[in-house]
Amino acid sequence: MxxxxxxxxxxxxxxxxxxxxxxxxxxxxxxxxxxxxxxxxxxxxxxxxxxxxxxxxxxxxxxxxxxxxxxxxxxxxxxxxxxxxxxxxMSRMNRILDIDQENLVAVVEPGVVTGDFQKAVEALGLFYPPDPASLKVSSLGGNVAECAGGPRCVKYGVTKDYVIGLEVVTPTGDRIETGGTTMKGVVGYDLTKLFCGSEGTLAVITKIILKLLPKPQAKKTMLVVFDAIDGAAKAVSAIIREKIIPATLEFMDGRTLDCLRQTAGLSMPEAAGAALIIEVDGDREFLDKQTQRILTVIESLGVLENRVANTFEESEEIWKIRRAISPSLKKLGLEKFNEDICVPRSRLPEMIRRIEKISDQYNLPIVNFGHAGDGNIHVNIMADKADAKQMANAEHAVEALFRATLALGGTMSGEHGVGIMKAPYLSLELSSQSILYMKTLKKALDPHNILNPGKIFPDDDAPLPGEMK
Amino acid sequence: MxxxxxxxxxxxxxxxxxxxxxxxxxxxxxxxxxxxxxxxxxxxxxxxxxxxxxxxxxxxxxxxxxxxxxxxxxxxxxxxxxxxxxxxxMSRMNRILDIDQENLVAVVEPGVVTGDFQKAVEALGLFYPPDPASLKVSSLGGNVAECAGGPRCVKYGVTKDYVIGLEVVTPTGDRIETGGTTMKGVVGYDLTKLFCGSEGTLAVITKIILKLLPKPQAKKTMLVVFDAIDGAAKAVSAIIREKIIPATLEFMDGRTLDCLRQTAGLSMPEAAGAALIIEVDGDREFLDKQTQRILTVIESLGVLENRVANTFEESEEIWKIRRAISPSLKKLGLEKFNEDICVPRSRLPEMIRRIEKISDQYNLPIVNFGHAGDGNIHVNIMADKADAKQMANAEHAVEALFRATLALGGTMSGEHGVGIMKAPYLSLELSSQSILYMKTLKKALDPHNILNPGKIFPDDDAPLPGEMK
Known part of the structure; x- marks a missing residue:
């Protein structure tokens, strides 16, 4: 009290x-x-x-x-x-303080909504790439605290790659500034990057300095439908192996497509086993050539159909499909265990096979989609909330998923963080020495453990007195 | 003992x-x-x-x-x-352990020489951009510890931007792994980035996981000579403002050109006050257009001459000039106080004016060159070692330089780090709270202060019992 x-x-x-x-x-x-x-x-x-x-x-x-x-x-x-x-x-601290067109740098308060900020910089011909699915609602402060990702990260990197300075308040109440508005800086420890993705446990973010890029001149979107999931997963690797890095390289498995057919009226060949949404960006005259190169690289991998958007409207039609996934899944009326595992890209085909095995083993549908270009898949284990057996199986399936991911050299989270949801599994991924090192750091900087306690580390997490059932 | x-x-x-x-x-x-x-x-x-x-x-x-x-x-x-x-x-730990062409990732030991590594990946059509001037000798472990930069950082970022995982040994002897081979990962604190640039004070690096890029298809180099330094400094800003980010954007002031004329036989118009070396890279057909855009943007800024290289040999001729600078300066036989300040790009003209004032005030030649594209200038204050007055003046000039840099929103070091050379000035740039925060972190992780003690923080630095005079 x-x-x-x-x-x-x-x-x-x-x-x-x-x-x-x-x-x-x-x-x-x-x-x-x-x-x-x-x-x-x-x-x-x-x-x-x-x-x-x-x-x-x-x-x-x-x-x-x-x-x-x-x-x-x-x-x-x-x-x-x-x-x-x-x-x-932090919603009152929601001002864009500066967009410096000469230096391609912006200064914002943490409560600025990501999508609003993107619009503001794009109006000036500039570009802030990180695009988490929640961008119409999520705040930049939250994005920094969690190191948010999104489809464009395969080419452009994650939130952290754009944060070059911060003003924060420490757990003991000190205001400190880290980094700055210069493109380089190596004076003292890089606290900026330490705070990014620290999930609000080390400092309260009160100001953010972001690096911007020139806005790419144009982009070109295509939807490629495959007969089987393996072909789509192999295509991701094949494109990268060809040294092409698309702006986005999004993946939908067969269950995702079924779900879109059922609840969003998607029309797609009956035999479709998976699909990729591939977008390239850059100089206009360059895009046709790159699109063609991609189609050539993947043509032997079971491509049933490809739709290349020639107008903004056609591109939007393709993205509508991607955006319909989450609402479609919701309509199934099942509990969704939404994980965001990430593996080295070349391990995607094997990862998908392992997920199918887990689905069979626990007799639960698993719907996979997401940022295949960087190996970051959103794995949705679906269970009936009213069925205790299914719910228990889902928990087991989550652990099996994490174990399979780690066995392939992956990580339990590409962009969502640990929070309370993955804290119980932390020691699957990190050694006891790593966890101890991180806790030592947290303890030194927040001696009374008052800033966002109960997150990341499993011990802190044991008693959750406040939970409302 | x-x-x-x-x-x-x-x-x-x-x-x-x-x-x-x-x-x-x-x-x-x-x-x-x-x-x-x-x-x-x-x-x-x-x-x-x-x-x-x-x-x-x-x-x-x-x-x-x-x-x-x-x-x-x-x-x-x-x-x-x-x-x-x-x-x-660390020189025995010098193996390249893996270059994974499917995932564009390499794993190396810290003693691998930077230039050797670049050659190895380029032979496979891949690209590791960070290119400190010392790359033929420097090790990747040292590059990571100091977060090395180089000419290409204006477009491609610094060492830190390529380090996605590490194996380190902590000051207490624990071996821990951070990050991994995936492109994303947000499980626990980002120790990888914390260790980059921590100047060997937090951990000994024993393995490095590096992100690679596809090697750009081609590049085009040009040398642009200006009548005055102000035009060259303004050109840097003008190019970026036009939303063109060259692969390199190197700057040489009039004194640098004089020095090259005297000691390296450089031929250049008498009226030359400064020069830029600009290189663009990417798809071959794209480069001519971009070169032309750059020349148009800067043509009104006092351009006396431009040489656009059409062959590899012509490009090498231009880079020879850049590489001759350091040896030329040495030939002057003066003590060189070599600082690597960094300011927001748009502040370069003002920064150059302030450096000229400092040169006048302390009656010492100051030679400026370096990575103007990201505002990172190598400022060389020249003094006669045998002249105590000049040497004392040089110390004052260094402090004046740092103060001017910070007044323009810059940092004392873009790529060299603090070490012992800038430790006495640390509190000019960082607040007492920031320094305390960093020292708290250091103390928690290295309680007996045994790992690279005497670096970064001024207090630790006071007694240097080992110095040989």
């Missing part, structure tokens, strides 16, 4: 109307995309870095858990207040 | 002939490119990670300072054994 005195201080720092202990407000900030729910004691919305610093100083003094929150679109519970305490919503 | 018992144990770990306390060997490992000199007590050359781990465990137990060393080409003293103790040479 948080004392009335502390609540009063929080009101002085944020303004009364930005601090709430009302049940309705607390419920609003109790869940995220995992649909798990933990009730905080108080929700605060600071206006600026100074307020964040004062709040952290207070929380450090009173040992109050603090959970920074962007838009709550995370898939692993990064924003969930698993030990109660305080949710710190 | 290190006891005979410890020396015996080191000999058991490395083999007798790879452990030496002989004065001649110790002198060999007492200096680097800073030409400062500190004598170690012992020099060891471990064969593998297991040996490194055993050495670190021993050193941790006996509180012996350990100084990992690549090829000793650093400009800030990163490899210097400033507190005596042990130099750990």
């Amino acid at each position: 948080i004392s009335e005195k502390v609540i009063q201080e929080l009101k002085e720092i944020c303004g009364s109307k930005f601090v709430s202990c009302e049940k309705t407000d607390r419920v609003l900030y109790s869940y995220d995309a995992t649909r798990k729910q933990f009730l905080p004691d108080v929700v605060v919305h600071p206006a600026d870095a100074q307020a964040v610093s004062r709040i952290m100083t207070l929380a450090h003094h009173h040992r109050i858990p603090v959970y920074p929150r962007g838009s709550g679109t995370g898939f692993t519970g990064g924003a969930l207040p698993v030990h109660g305490g305080m949710v710190m919503g | 290190i006891s005979e018992k410890v020396i015996q144990e080191l000999k058991e770990i490395c083999g007798s002939k790879f452990v030496s306390c002989e004065k001649t060997d110790r002198v060999l490992y007492s200096y680097d490119a800073t030409r400062k000199q500190f004598l170690p007590d012992v020099v060891v050359h471990p064969a593998d990670a297991q040996a490194v781990s055993r050495i670190m465990t021993l050193a941790h137990h006996h509180r012996i300072p350990v100084y990992p060393r690549g090829s000793g080409t650093g400009f800030t003293g990163g490899a210097l054994p400033v507190h005596g103790g042990m130099v750990m040479g």
Whole structure:
């Protein structure tokens, strides 16, 4: 419980109307995309870095858990207040402070919505590549905390590759700046990259400096349908082996296509076993040639059909298919165990075969799609929530999936992070020495473990007193 | 002093002939490119990670300072054994373990020479962009520890951008793996990037996993001569503002050209005030167009002459000029205070003006050249070593240079690191809170401060008992 005195201080720092202990407000900030729910004691919305610093100083003094929150679109519970305490919503800090066209650099506050930022820079002929599926809602602060990815990462890299500086508040309330607006800088440790993907456990992000690129002149999208999943998986490797790196290289397996046929009216050859969406970008005159090279490379791999978009509208038609996947899956009415494993690209065919075996073994449909170009597949294990046996099997299937992934030199998460969802499996991937090293670091920087406690590390995770069933 | 018992144990770990306390060997490992000199007590050359781990465990137990060393080409003293103790040479661990053409990933040991590695991957049609000037000698382990840069970084990024995984030994002797061979991965803290550029103070690198790119099909080099320095500096900004990012964008000021005329027989218009070497790369048919666009963008900025290379030999002629700079400067017989400041690109003209003022104020020639494309200029303050007044003035000029750089939003080091050379100035750039945060991190991970002590942080730096005058 948080004392009335502390609540009063929080009101002085944020303004009364930005601090709430009302049940309705607390419920609003109790869940995220995992649909798990933990009730905080108080929700605060600071206006600026100074307020964040004062709040952290207070929380450090009173040992109050603090959970920074962007838009709550995370898939692993990064924003969930698993030990109660305080949710710190960053939505008031939502200004684009600068877009410097001379230096291709932008400065933003953490609450800026990713998609809004992309539109703002594209209007100036610039380009911010990271494009998580949630970009219309997700915040840049959340993207940085989780190191978000997206389809374009195969060519352009992930969020971290664009973050060149930060202003943060530490767990003890200090405001520090890391990196800067220069393209290079090697003075002191690279805290910028350490904070990216640290899932809000090391610092509260209050300002972000992002590198931008010139916007590619044009792009060309194609949908390629394969007779079997193996051909599509091999095509991914074949394209890269040819030293072509498309802007996106998205994959849908046969079950994904079935699901799209059933619930989204997709028309596609009956024999379709998988499909790829491939997009190339760059100079206009260059794209036709590259498209042709790709089609040549993959033609012997069981291609049933290819649709090359010649207009923006035709391209949008293809992307509509990709965007329809998640809503389609939802319509099946099943519980979805959504994992984002990543393997070296060349291991994709073998990974897909192993996933099929897991599906057979546990008698559960598994729907695979996602960023095949960088080996990052969204594996959706589907189970009937009302069927305890299926739900238990799904848990076993998740563990089997992680073990198979790691056996192929992969990682349990390409872009979603660990949070609370993968924390119990952490020691499958990281050695005890690695975990100890990370915990030593966390402990030194957050001695009272008040900043986003209960995330990443399995021990911290054991008691989750706040969970609402 | 290190006891005979410890020396015996080191000999058991490395083999007798790879452990030496002989004065001649110790002198060999007492200096680097800073030409400062500190004598170690012992020099060891471990064969593998297991040996490194055993050495670190021993050193941790006996509180012996350990100084990992690549090829000793650093400009800030990163490899210097400033507190005596042990130099750990990594040259035996020099195997390229794997070049995976399907996944565009390589695995190497830290002692592999950068240039050798580049040749090996280029023979397979692949590309490892970071190209520090020392690449024929420098090791990849040293490059990672210092986060080396080079001319191509303007388009391709620095060493860190290619390191996706590491095996390291911690100061307490644990072997841990970070990252991996996948293109994405967000499980746990990003220790990979934390170790890159940490100047060997947090971990000894024993294996490196590097991302590769397809090798660009072709490149085109041009030399553009300007009547004045301001035009060249403005040209850099103008090119980027036009959303063209050349593969390299190197700058030479008038004094650099004078020096090349005097000592390297460079022929260039009398009125030349500065020059740029611009290289574009990519698809062959694309390059002429891009070259033309660049020449159009900069034509009004005082261009006296441009030479566009049409053959490999003509391109090499241009690069010969760039490579002649350092030897030319040496021929002047003056002490060179070589700094590698970096400012936002658009601030280059102003930065150059401020450097000219500093040159006037302290009555010392300052020669500027380097990676203007990313705002990273090598500033060489020249002084007569025999003239105490000049040498003192040079020290003042260095500080004035750093202050001017920081005033323009820059950093004291784009690629050389802090080491011992910039440690006294650290608090000009980083706040006391930032420094404290970094030291807290260092202390938690290296409680006895045995791994490369005396680097980066000014306090540690105060007594340098080993320095040989």
